[in-house]
Amino acid sequence: MFKFKVFTDKGSWLIEAESVNDAFRKALWFCWRDGEDFHHMESDSIVRGLKYHLCAEDKYGIYKVAIG
Helix, strand or coil, rough: EEEEEECCEEEEEEEEECHHHHHHHHHHHHHHHHHCCCCEEEEEECCCEEEEEEEEEEECCECCCCCC
């Protein structure tokens, strides 16, 4: 299990997940349930200082997506 810190518009909290995909699934579900806007996640368990953002890609390139 990996530990992730999830940052939202209302603060931050910790979750445990088996993978990055599982962490995104849990983080987005908790944000939806609690009415919070997802910003990003961090995990020192995998790579120190690495941040995970949701992104979208179109014909012009990749850009961050705001959830909320």
